[in-house]
Amino acid sequence: MAEECCVPGGNIMLLACSGGSNVGQLANQAAVELTEEGFGKMYCLAGIGGHLGGFVQSAKDVPEMVVIDGCPTCCAKAILEQAEVPIRCHLVLTDLGIEKTKNFKLELGDIALVKSAIRERFKV
Numbered sequence: 001m002a003e004e005c006c007v008p009g010g011n012i013m014l015l016a017c018s019g020g021s022n023v024g025q026l027a028n029q030a031a032v033e034l035t036e037e038g039f040g041k042m043y044c045l046a047g048i049g050g051h052l053g054g055f056v057q058s059a060k061d062v063p064e065m066v067v068i069d070g071c072p073t074c075c076a077k078a079i080l081e082q083a084e085v086p087i088r089c090h091l092v093l094t095d096l097g098i099e100k101t102k103n104f105k106l107e108l109g110d111i112a113l114v115k116s117a118i119r120e121r122f123k124v
Contacts, residue, residue: 012040013065023070023093023100030114049079059085066118071100089121
């Protein structure tokens with residue numbers, strides 16, 4: 001089952017925070033859109049957090065990944081550290097100048113900024 005979540009062949013694994021704020025939801029939405037655009041493949045962070053063997057192993061084995069956290073609490077990064085998954089690329093959305101709020105009406109410009117920052121890290 002876990003193998004179906006990650007496309008082989010060098011595709012980028014996208015692991016996003018989906019926290020209870022605008023930046024958590026921005027991280028999630030950016031991962032969804034990048035997956036739909038064929039940039040990478042969104043993967044189940046909850047499966048890794050639940051220490052499900054196949055999910056953890058897939059994350060350890062994938063050649064490229066980006067971890068997208070909404071804020072400096074870095075929950076997604078902490079999940080990977082607890083599962084002993086090497087973090088290859090990490091992005092914190094508040095570091096891009098996006099303020100953390102409880103407003104769930106996402107701005108298209110913010111989504112574009114996040115996607116652009118991720119693509120820039122991979123020069124795509």
